[in-house]
Amino acid sequence: MVRIKNVSEESNKARREAESFERVIQMKTEKKEEEYTVKLSLLYLQETEERRRKKIEELKGLENSHCDYKNMKVRMEAEIAGLLKRMEVTRQ
Secondary structure (H helix, E strand, C coil), rough: CCCCCCHHHHHHHHHHHHHHHHHHHHHHHHHHHHHHHHHHHHHHHHHHHHHHHHHHHHHHHHHHHHHHHHHHHHHHHHHHHHHHHHHHHHHH
């Protein structure tokens, strides 16, 4: 009877120990998952920032190109207006 009681106590102790290990494993797993989530979020943030920087550079390039086009258009319009005036003067 004492032997059965000892075996029962040992099995209860082993069960409690196993449950304790399971809790530790679960806590460590949750901590690792949280760390992974944070690192992944930071990576996404860095990638998003890099895409934003590239888009800003593209926008600046487009703005400069548009500005150059507008300046060229104004110059050409002025030249055409000058030519038209000279043609009118020559005609008269």
